[in-house]
Each structure stands twice: as C-alpha cells, then as structure tokens.
Amino acid sequence: EPEVTQTPSHQVTQMGQEVILRCVPISNHLYFYWYRQILGQKVEFLVSFYNNEISEKSEIFDDQFSVERPDGSNFTLKIRSTKLEDSAMYFCASSTRPNAEAFFGQGTRLTVV
Amino acid sequence: AQSVSQHNHHVILSEAASLELGCNYSYGGTVNLFWYVQYPGQHLQLLLKYFSGDPLVKGIKGFEAEFIKSKFSFNLRKPSVQWSDTAEYFCAVNVGAAGNKLTFGGGTRVLVKP
Numbered sequence: 001e002p003e004v005t006q007t008p009s010h011q012v013t014q015m016g017q018e019v020i021l022r023c024v025p026i027s028n029h030l031y032f033y034w035y036r037q038i039l040g041q042k043v044e045f046l047v048s049f050y051n052n053e054i055s056e057k058s059e060i061f062d063d064q065f066s067v068e069r070p071d072g073s074n075f076t077l078k079i080r081s082t083k084l085e086d087s088a089m090y091f092c093a094s095s096t097r098p099n100a101e102a103f104f105g106q107g108t109r110l111t112v113v
Numbered sequence: 114a115q116s117v118s119q120h121n122h123h124v125i126l127s128e129a130a131s132l133e134l135g136c137n138y139s140y141g142g143t144v145n146l147f148w149y150v151q152y153p154g155q156h157l158q159l160l161l162k163y164f165s166g167d168p169l170v171k172g173i174k175g176f177e178a179e180f181i182k183s184k185f186s187f188n189l190r191k192p193s194v195q196w197s198d199t200a201e202y203f204c205a206v207n208v209g210a211a212g213n214k215l216t217f218g219g220g221t222r223v224l225v226k227p
Contacts, residue, residue: 004156031213043157043203043217056214091157098213099145099164104157 002026006092006105013082013112021077021108023092032075033093033102034067036060043091049075050098082112115140117206119218127226128196134189134221136204145207146187147215148178152200160202163187174198196227 005024013019025032034046047057049067066078075094079086089109093102120135138144148160161172168180178189187204204218 033214035215035217042219043205043215045214045216048213050213058214093157099207101147101159101162102215103159104149106156 004103004105006108010109015112016081019079021090023075024073025094029094031095034077035091036088038088084112087112115208115216117216117218119221121221123222125224129193132191132194136187137185138206140208147205148189149203150200194225196225199225
C-alpha cells in the first residue's frame, strides 16, 4: 500500500539553527500539506502546496517557515531559525485533490533545545 | 474561522462495550467531515468520511458515524469494541467545495481493557 514517508523520525536541534524536515508524498498525489502537533495540543494546519506554490497557509506559517518541492518526489519544510516553541510533531500529508482524503506520514518529532 | 470540538479527552471501556465519541463543528456552510485514528506508534489513518448523501457513514473496522446537520455534529460509533481499538481518535473538518486544509478536534484517547 502506498504511503507517505517522513525523515527523520526524530530531530533535536539547538535554538536558532535551521532544520529541514523531509517528506515523500504518495507518487500520484498532487496536493501536499504540513501539519504540526505541539505536545498536548490539537493537530494544526500549517500550509498546503499545489502546482509548485503555496495554496493556503495559516498564521503560524510565518517568514521563518518555507516549503519546497525540490524534485519530483520530495516535499520539504524548512524552519530557518528554530525557537523553543517550534518543538512539536510535524506531519506531512498528501491527497489527490483538495478536500479528498489526506494520507499522513508518521511524523517527525522536532525538539528544540 | 471554523473550529472542531471533541467532547471527551479520555475514554476507558471494556471489550464488547459500545463506543460513541462526540464531535461538533462550527461552520455554517458546506463541510466535509472525517474521523482519523492513530494507533500507538503509527500514523494518522482515515476511518471514515462524509462528503454528501446518506448521513450515516460506514467506515473501516466496524466504525460508523452520523452527520446531523442541525446539530453540527458528526459522532463516531462502534457497537462492540475490541482491545485493538485502543488508539487516539480525531475528528476533522474541511470546509467548502475546494477546501484544502483540515481543522482537527483535540482528539480522544480510547483505552479498551481486555
């Protein structure tokens, strides 16, 4: 069964450092997403991406965040200068079209120290 | 902005008991509704979804959910749970005909005792 894969599963970084979280969406999917879940809080939408551009983003997704599809298979989330409050589980997801079922990866647990 | 609330944070029940998890959303327009499940150590998986049509939706593993538009609710049910249903359950809403983001409820942790 096709699945969304995310690497790494865990990432520890120092405050102020840049991190790149990587995702390989399902191959025939066209819509890509990042969500995050801070410990004890709700899963929150960060950004959606289609046709090589951001289609929607939340207020969380400020200038410190960026997304990219550098090749035909990867979808990355970059946090330019991490803050303690960026510590969370980050989930990548993909779908065939908007409002269709989103398939989620297993997540990357990011810890900023 | 839309919001989703799940009534219970934690539910503990015994095998063969019936399960009902509440979900309410706040949005007056067209909505697409989802229940996702996250088993321990695994990724979010879709249990069932409602886009239109019959408001009683059947999903995988014996789960069903009923959309009641007048109550803005989409409650999840299973008549007889198994130990393997131990997981966290998330209700989510996607608004509009081309909505491309999910708004999640806070999740309900379900523990089924053998």
